[in-house]
Amino acid sequence: MTAEPLTKILYAEDEADIREIAVLAIEAIGGFEIATCSSGAEVLALANEFQPQLILLDVMMPIMDGPTTLQALKQDLQLKDIPVIFLTAKIMTEEINHFKQMGAIDIIAKPFDPMTLSAQIQEIWNSHHA
């Protein structure tokens, strides 16, 4: 079954610099529509409003980190089915499995390569729907 085309992505990242580069990478290079916020807390509200097809979460965020945000999403009836990808520096296999068990569909390693970020997201989206 072919995947529905991916167009809208929500990205939560507390580092402004990283956020800016990621927006450029995802929007200009990848051609996706992107909405960003800088903390886990803002994610739910933004998600309800923006209605993304995919959510990118930085793991290490202050106050409400990535995993916590994910849990919150899962408890929201509207938002629980939206696929979530973690961005993290920890990429050992055990940790990836741990994240997947939590409910994320995949991991993208930090620091990411802006040139290939969009392609990585697209690939994960395709294989998730395969």
Next chain:
Amino acid sequence: MPERLQATLKRMDELQIAFIAKLGEKVKELSRLVLQLESNATLQEPHNRELLQQIHTLSHSLAGSAGTFKHTAVYNKAKAIEEICHEALQKAEAPSNWHKFLLEFVVGLRGDVQVSGRPSVVENFSSFIALSEKTENVRNLGQLHHPVIVVDDDELLVRLIKEQAKHFEYEVIALLSTADLEAAVEKYHPAAILIDVVFPDAKHSGIEIINQLKAKNKINCPVIFMSNRCDMAVRLDALRAGSDAYIVKPLEILELIRILDRLTQRHAKQKSRILIIDDDPLSAKFYQSALNGSGFVCEILLNPLEAINKALTFNPDCILLDINMPGCNGFELAEVIRQDDAFCHIPILFLTSTSNQSREVHAMKSGGDDFLDKNANLSTLIEIIKGHINRYKELDSVLSRLKKDEVRFRSVTSSSTDAIISVDEKGRIVFWNEGAENIFGFNSLETVGQSLDIIISTEYKVEYHKSLENLGTTKSWQPLKHCIERSATRKDKKQIEIELTYTEWLAANERFYTAIIRDISHRKQIEQELLNKTASLNAIIHNSGEAIITTDAQGSIETANPKVLQLFGYQSNELIGKNVSMLMPSAEKDHHDECMQRSALSFPRTISEIRELKAVRKDGSIFTLELNVSPMTVAGERKFVGILHDISDRKQFVNELLLAKAGAEAASKAKSQFLASMSHELRTPLNAVMGFTQILQTDTDNPLNAEQLELLNYIYDAGLSLLKLISEVLDLADIEAGALHLRKEKFELVNFMNEIITQAEPLALRADLTIKKLTDENLFFVETDQQKLKQVINHLLSNAIKFNSRHGQVLVFLTALENAVRISVADTGKGIPEQLLAELFKPFNRLGAEMSSIEGTGVGLTLTKKLVEMMNGKIGVISKVGEGTTFWIELNTVEQD
């Protein structure tokens, strides 16, 4: 590149520049916090924990940004700091020098900030795309390709390097003079510069120009000098000019590639791997973080017993071992690791916090390479580790190159069907390939270490040992190449013929000789057979009773066997190479040329011609030759083979025969003429005899008495017989003299025959025989002399009547043939035996009837045959003893008018 993408990249570059600008501040803040940390403070204290938390957060943020903006140096260090803080916070304790490490990283960061402004320290986004677009058409995409600049006035060398480097995926920019170097460096940003030391214009030597460019800060890449000179002075000059490597000419391309690879870090883009074996997880983690932050990839092994397995899978470039481990101390572990073939070269460094001389010695003995003091500076540790790893990698690459060479060598020697054998100075075998095993029957286990004598034939042993001695005394080490044929001995003692070449080579001051040997026994055998065949062929020609000459297509004599020499009276050297026309008198030469030409034209069909011609001997005498020439093609060239017969004798003989024949014919003619003239003389008196006899018989005036009349009858009959004989003989003579002519008429045969039969009836009756007329319904027409035919038939009938048995029969019948008719006259006489049939038609041969009472001249059948033949007919006889004889004649029939 699409505009939008270009704009995006530009924006990214701007962000990068902004980050670099803010970097200084962030690092400053970080170092302030780190300095506030007290080195001996416990991590239980909330104040310190608070501080540590802040440092952790800050370094995490810094690492994230630096990574995103591709500032690898900052990223590594910030990450290290982050991890160290994380561990410390988690475990609430830290190894003793953790604080020192943090300080060192911070110092390092400060240094990074200072150089961040310089170009090519941080890769910006636009250039990344631009460069990778350019190299899209170059193989090995994914790596940034900067070309190598080669500067040398030797055009051929530069071209050679450029060609060969291409095969190793190096693009070479070739320059023939130093004048263009500066511009080229600016334009191409080379990955390395390879430059000759000496140039024809002494003012601009290679070293000088590099010095100049470095002073102007133009050179950011490794520099390699090359030269014919290898003395210390020039090497020092080169070193002082900042050379990274020095190559002595003649250049070996593989060596150059190796150096380029090393200097451009092409293969070492991969980070070096370190395996940390330490049972203390905290300490291990700290070292891991610290070393990762310094650009290594580290893995931790907490259980020393798994060391070998882990090493096999992780494949480290270096192993750090903690000495104090329960269960298995560092020294023991080192020894065990060293025993494994895979790790006998790997650097093993011991981590220790105490300095103890005896322990250090022990460490070295157990196979360790160095001692690392945990209390030392991180940078010191790193330098020591890097040093060991670099030397290890060098050794490793040399070893793997050797292995590759070895494999390559083996593949050549294994696949060769020739024997490849190496011996040392003393003639002992050090290498023996599969080809040698096949040819000689010994396998390498039996031969290595043995003297080469085992395969040298007795007749050559002395020669071999002498040459071994001689070879050892020459000073030069240039390879000698000789190719010779010898014989050798196999394991089964069989002698074989071999062809061998050998070269000498020098390795580490020892001389070796390698021979490549081919078994040519088979070839030799074939050669010998060929020689034998040729020899026997030559012998045949040489000893032949026939005179045999061979010439080329132009008639130039190539070989002449002894019979030829005998025939013409020449020596061999007087004939070979001369044209064959020298053997012919001038009159013949033109004709011969014609024949040669014709022969050449009809070459494809190898027709042999036999002809007679005159030939001239050395002494000038002319004789007649019979010549049998065959053209042939030998190795694509046209040649002639001639077999000559002196036929002078034969010719003479033939001439004599012809003369004799002429004489015989003349004699026969004379005889006939004699007979013809005699006829008149013979007939005249005979007519008188018969005439007067008849007068007396019919005289009515003076009749004779019965007795007298009977006597006169006898006289008359005798005369008649004589007359008949004379007629027949004369007829024969006429025919032989060609004086008899036939008068041809067309007539019907059946009627004709019956007339004759009618006339013969009384004669048959008197002899008490029956004869019947022809009853053919068919008619046969012939065209010939009636009178003569009558004569013939009469004669046959008369014979049939005369040579018959009592109450016998004479049968006459016609048989129709194709365009002819056969007339058969058969009797029932006693027949004629087969062997006498041939004599029948010979004159005066009455087959024994001469003595009988049967009359006959003995000429009749001869005449009959001649007459039939004159009529273009045939005559024959069939007979069976006891039954009878049938004479037949065949005549051509004609159409009825």
